[in-house]
Amino acid sequence: xxxxxxxxxxxxxxxxxxxxxxxxxxxxxxxxxxxxxxxxxxxxxxxxxxxxxxxxxxxxxxxxxxxxxxxxxxxxxxxxxxxxxxxxxxxxxxxxxxxxxxxxxxxxxxxxxxxxxxxxxxxxxxxxxxxxxxxxxxxxxxxxxxxxxxxxxxxxxxxxxxxxxxxxxxxxxxxxxxxxxxxxxxxxxxxxxxxxxxxxxxxxxxxxxxxxxxxxxxxxxxxxxxxxxxxxxxxxxxxxxxxxxxxxxxxxxxxxxxxxxxxxxxxxxxxxxxxxxxxxxxxxxxxxxxxxxxxxxxxxxxxxxxxxxxxxxxxxx
Numbered sequence: 001x002x003x004x005x006x007x008x009x010x011x012x013x014x015x016x017x018x019x020x021x022x023x024x025x026x027x028x029x030x031x032x033x034x035x036x037x038x039x040x041x042x043x044x045x046x047x048x049x050x051x052x053x054x055x056x057x058x059x060x061x062x063x064x065x066x067x068x069x070x071x072x073x074x075x076x077x078x079x080x081x082x083x084x085x086x087x088x089x090x091x092x093x094x095x096x097x098x099x100x101x102x103x104x105x106x107x108x109x110x111x112x113x114x115x116x117x118x119x120x121x122x123x124x125x126x127x128x129x130x131x132x133x134x135x136x137x138x139x140x141x142x143x144x145x146x147x148x149x150x151x152x153x154x155x156x157x158x159x160x161x162x163x164x165x166x167x168x169x170x171x172x173x174x175x176x177x178x179x180x181x182x183x184x185x186x187x188x189x190x191x192x193x194x195x196x197x198x199x200x201x202x203x204x205x206x207x208x209x210x211x212x213x214x215x216x217x218x219x220x221x222x223x224x225x226x227x228x229x230x231x232x233x234x235x236x237x238x239x240x241x242x243x244x245x246x247x248x249x250x251x252x253x254x255x256x257x258x259x260x261x262x263x264x265x266x267x268x269x270x271x272x273x274x275x276x277x278x279x280x281x282x283x284x285x286x287x288x289x290x291x292x293x294x295x296x297x298x299x300x301x302x303x304x305x306x307x308x309x310x311x312x313x314x315x316x317x
Contacts, residue, residue, distance in 0.1 A: 002307055009303045013296045020292040021073070025066050028281045073289060079282035088286045092271060096290065098176050099260070099267035103252045105183065106190035111245055114195040118202025118241075119234070125207060134203070137196035145255055149189040149262045156185065167264040176266060186263045193255065194248040201244040205237040212236070239305075246302025250295040 060068070072079065078088035121133040140148070157166035164184050170176045177183065209215060210233055218228045260269030268287050275283035 005307055006304055009300055009307075013300045016296055017289075017293060020296075021070055021289060022066070024285055024288045024292070025069060026062075028285050029062070069285070078286035081283055082278065082280045088282050091283065092268065092286060092290075094175070095267050095271045098265065099256060099269065101177050102183070102186055102190065102260075102265065102267060103249075103256060105187045106194065106252060107249055109187065110191040110194040110248070111198065113191070114198025114245075115202050115238075115241070117195070118199040119206055119229075119237075121199065121203040122206035122210060123229075130203075133199065137199045140192055141196040141200070145189060145193045146258050146262055148192050149185070149259060152185050152189055168266060169264075170266070186259050186265055189259055189263075190252060190256070194252065197244055197248055198241065202237065202241050205240050206233065209233045209237045242302045242305045246299045249302075250298045253291045253294040253298070 069079065076089055078092070080086070081088050081091050084091055117133055117137075121130045124130045153166045155161060156164045165182050166185070168176055168179075168182045168186070170179055170182065215228060215232050218232050219225075223232075256267065257269035257272055259265065260267045261273050264270065268290065271283065272287045274280075275287065
């Protein structure tokens with residue numbers, strides 16, 4: 001039963017990615033500009049433009065261009081960048097790694113912190129710690145990510161404490177993670193954006209589980225409180241929270257665009273902003289599909305975790 005549900009989720013994810021590829025491809029066709037002219041420049045002769053259009057397949061029917069582009073995605077060929085004239089995969093190689101480092105670090109901080117604070121808040125329900133955690137998370141959840149980033153820059157990079165760099169400025173040819181101090185503010189900003197939703201959902205779910213009959217029965221049987229929480233309450237609370245975690249981690253894929261632009265971080269988000277400004281269609285298509293794929297994969301993993309951590313489904317299986 002569990003395997004059948006996982007396969008079903010996997011097939012749905014594949015269908016969603018195909019629909020997204022259709023949307024991305026045909027939406028970018030509506031963007032103004034000629035890719036061949038963008039590569040060769042305004043001084044290009046009609047003969048060179050015609051030859052490049054033929055080479056890039058721009059004279060082919062739309063449906064053929066779509067399937068050619070889709071086939072290239074499966075082998076890692078994202079096309080040619082209009083801005084650099086080189087392969088898009090080379091342009092995005094280091095930027096994908098830089099963005100993944102940022103997202104993974106933020107997730108490693110936000111997810112455990114959100115679960116711990118949410119559980120603590122549920123166990124201290126109605127007390128001072130619970131009120132403080134609820135108030136802080138409510139304020140953070142109401143603030144846009146760029147506001148949180150600007151506040152952190154103001155506090156730690158300008159007038160209050162000059163402790164951390166406000167922008168990322170790694171020397172050419174070096175990886176950004178070789179300069180940990182430049183990662184602190186972007187990572188903390190992303191973690192503060194993601195964690196409040198996990199905290200609030202974890203608190204609500206944990207309170208519901210702690211008030212359930214099976215937890216009360218375990219306590220009446222004399223099971224130690226720590227064991228009640230770890231073995232009876234947490235497994236039931238994590239399944240619905242996994243969906244919220246997935247949504248927040250998937251948000252990182254799209255929300256990272258704002259954070260990277262704010263901190264001038266050399267990742268996919270900054271590359272997407274530059275590509276839109278330069279009308280670099282191939283890069284826009286590639287980054288859009290990568291973000292969509294990451295979003296779908298994270299949600300698929302969350303569905304699988306939710307299935308595997310559901311005691312009812314395990315019992316039925």
